[in-house]
Amino acid sequence: MTTRHRRLPLLxxxxxxxxxxxxxxxxxxxxxxxxxxxxxxxxxxxxxTGQDANxxxxxxxxxxxxxxxxxxxxxxxxxxxxxxxDLLQKMSAGFASGRYPDISYAYGSWASELHDSGKTLDIxxxxxxxxxxxxxxxxxxxxxxxxxxQVIGFPAVVDNLGLLYNKALxxxxxxxxxxxxxxxxxxxxxxxTLTDKAHNVYGTAYSVSGxxxxxxxxxxxxxxxxxxxxxxxGRHAQFNSPAGVDALDxxxxxxxxxxxxxxxxxxxxxxxxxxxxxxxxxxSGPWELFELAEHKTPYGVAQLPGTxxxxxxxxxxxxxxxxxxxxxxRAYWSYEFAKWLTSAQVDQRWNLALGNLPLRSxxxxxxxxxxxxxxxxxxxxxxxxxxxxxxxxxxxxxxVELSRVVGQAISKVLQGAASPxxxxxxxxxxxxxxxxx
Numbered sequence: 067m068t069t070r071h072r073r074l075p076l077l078x079x080x081x082x083x084x085x086x087x088x089x090x091x092x093x094x095x096x097x098x099x100x101x102x103x104x105x106x107x108x109x110x111x112x113x114x115t116g117q118d119a120n121x122x123x124x125x126x127x128x129x130x131x132x133x134x135x136x137x138x139x140x141x142x143x144x145x146x147x148x149x150x151x152d153l154l155q156k157m158s159a160g161f162a163s164g165r166y167p168d169i170s171y172a173y174g175s176w177a178s179e180l181h182d183s184g185k186t187l188d189i190x191x192x193x194x195x196x197x198x199x200x201x202x203x204x205x206x207x208x209x210x211x212x213x214x215x216q217v218i219g220f221p222a223v224v225d226n227l228g229l230l231y232n233k234a235l236x237x238x239x240x241x242x243x244x245x246x247x248x249x250x251x252x253x254x255x256x257x258x259t260l261t262d263k264a265h266n267v268y269g270t271a272y273s274v275s276g277x278x279x280x281x282x283x284x285x286x287x288x289x290x291x292x293x294x295x296x297x298x299x300g301r302h303a304q305f306n307s308p309a310g311v312d313a314l315d316x317x318x319x320x321x322x323x324x325x326x327x328x329x330x331x332x333x334x335x336x337x338x339x340x341x342x343x344x345x346x347x348x349x350s351g352p353w354e355l356f357e358l359a360e361h362k363t364p365y366g367v368a369q370l371p372g373t374x375x376x377x378x379x380x381x382x383x384x385x386x387x388x389x390x391x392x393x394x395x396r397a398y399w400s401y402e403f404a405k406w407l408t409s410a411q412v413d414q415r416w417n418l419a420l421g422n423l424p425l426r427s428x429x430x431x432x433x434x435x436x437x438x439x440x441x442x443x444x445x446x447x448x449x450x451x452x453x454x455x456x457x458x459x460x461x462x463x464x465x466v467e468l469s470r471v472v473g474q475a476i477s478k479v480l481q482g483a484a485s486p487x488x489x490x491x492x493x494x495x496x497x498x499x500x501x502x503x
Contacts, residue, residue, distance in 0.1 A: 099187050099390065103398035108138045111400055114146025116153050116171030120356070124416040132403055139399050146170060154179065157389075161185050168400045171222055172387040174210035175278065175469070177461045180387050186218040187388040187397055193217050198405060202426040206458035207383035213461045219387040220408040224423050225351045226381045226455045227286065228448055229253075229371065233364040235260055235267065235346040244347075244368040246377070250287070250316060253347070253371040257326040260346035268328035270347045271336035272321065274480055278382075279333045280473035282459065283349055285380045287313035289457055290373035300462050302503040305472060306490035314479055314486040321480040329480060340365075355442040356421035367444025369451050381455035414438075423448055467500035468493075 115125055122145065129141040146167065147156045154176045160166030161183055172180060180186050190212075193200045200208065207221035229244055236243055239259050244252070257269025273279040284305075285295065293309025296302065304310075321327040328345055330336040340348045341363050348354075349370065358365050369377045386407065388400045406412060413425045414434040421442045429435050430449065439446045459465065475489035 098191050100398035103394040107395045109395050109399045110140045112142045112167040114167045114170040116150035170387050172385050174383045177213040178463045181213040181218055185389050187390045188216045190217045202428050204452050206381040206455050209458045210383045211385045219385040220404045221383050221425050222386045223384045226379045226451050227349050227351055228451050229368045231347045231366050233366055248371040250371045258324050261326040268345050269326035271328040271345050273333045274329045274477040275333045276473040276477045278469045280476050281469045282380050286378050289378045290376045301501045303494035303497040306494040311486045318479050322482045352423050352448040359442050367447040377454050379454045464500035468497040471496040
C-alpha cells in the first residue's frame with residue numbers, strides 16, 4: 067500500500083514497549099548486525115515494495131535516486147507479488163529456498179511471524195540513535211515494528227479508522243454533518259434516516275467477508291466500552307467479555323433490526339458504493355482519500371463516534387521489514403536505505419503524494435503537508451485522529467487465527483445467523499487454541 071488496503075493491530079502492553087523504544091531502542095537487542103560492514107563495498111539489494119501501479123510510479127525513482135547518491139549500492143525493485151496480500155506467503159517460501167528480499171513491505175499483523183522466522187534483522191540498537199528520531203513515528207507504528215522487544219524494520223504506512231460521510235446524502239435528508247461529539251446513538255440514528263430502500267441507499271456499511279476488515283472494525287467499539295482483545299498474558303481471548311458482546315450487539319441491531327447496513331461480502335464494494343452515493347457513511351481510513359478526491363465526491367471526515375468522551379480508534383500500521391542474509395554489507399545498506407526512505411524529507415514525496423498520512427510528526431509543518439491537506443480534504447482529521455489510536459492490535463503469533471474466527475463470528479451475527487454472545491464465546495475457544503491458552 068499505498069496500496070490503500072487493510073492493515074493490522076497490537077497488545078496494550080506493547081504501548082509501554084513502544085514508549086521505551088522511543089527513548090532507548092526497546093528491549094535491549096542483540097549486537098549491531100552492521101558492525102562489520104564495509105560501506106564502500108559493492109552491494110545489490112532486493113526490495114519488494116508491495117505497491118500498486120500508482121505507488122510504483124512514485125517509489126521506483128527513489129531507488130534510482132539512492133543509487134545515484136551511493137553508486138556502490140544497486141537496488142532491484144519489484145512489487146514482490148501480485149498483491150501485497152501475497153507477500154507473506156512469498157517470503158515464507160523464500161525463507162525455505164534461500165531466495166528472499168533484503169527489504170519488503172509487510173502488514174503489521176505479520177510482524178510476529180516474520181520475527182519468529184529467524185530471518186529478520188534486529189535494528190533495536192540502531193534506532194536508538196537520536197539522529198533517527200524514532201519517536202517521530204506514531205506509538206502504534208513503533209510498537210508494530212517491535213515484536214517481542216526487537217525492532218525489525220521501519221514504519222511504512224500509518225493509518226486509523228475514521229468516519230467518512232457523503233455530504234450530498236446528508237443535505238438531501240436535512241441532517242447535520244457528524245461532529246467530534248457524536249455518539250454511537252447519533253451514528254445509528256443518522257444511518258436509519260439516510261437509508262432509502264426505494265433508491266437503494268444504505269445509511270452505512272460493514273464487511274462480512276470474515277477477513278481482517280471485518281474484525282478490526284469491531285475493536286474501537288470494544289475498547290470504547292472498556293474491553294480488551296486479549297488478557298494481559300497475551301494467551302487468552304478476552305473479546306467475548308460483556309463489553310465485546312455489547313459492541314457486537316450494537317452492530318447487530320443496526321444490521322438486523324434497522325436494516326440500515328449494507329453488508330459487503332467481499333471487502334471491495336462498500337467504498338465504491340460510498341463514492342457512488344449509495345452509502346451515506348463508512349468507517350474507513352485515509353487510503354480512501356485518493357479516489358474520493360480524484361472523483362470529486364462530496365465527502366467529509368470526522369473522528370469515530372464515541373462512548374462518552376472516548377473516541378478511540380484502531381490503527382493498523384504496515385512496516386518495511388529488514389531481512390537477514392548473514393551479510394553485514396547488505397544489512398548496513400538495507401538499514402541505511404530504509405532510514406532514508408522513511409525520513410521526513412523523502413516520505414512526504416511519496417506517502418503524501420498518494421494520500422497517505424505522513425509517517426513522522428515533523429512533516430506536518432512542511433509546505434508539502436500544507437499542499438497535501440489541501441489536495442485531500444479531511445486528511446488533517448485523520449492525522450489528528452492518530453491521538454485516538456491509543457491501543458495497537460496484537461502482534462502475537464495467534465492473531466491471524468484470532469482475526470479469522472472473530473471475523474466469521476461477526477459475519478454470522480450481522481447476517482442474523484447467530485447471537486453475539488454465542489458467536490464470540492465460540493470464537494474465543496477457537497482463538498485460545500492458536501494463542502496457546
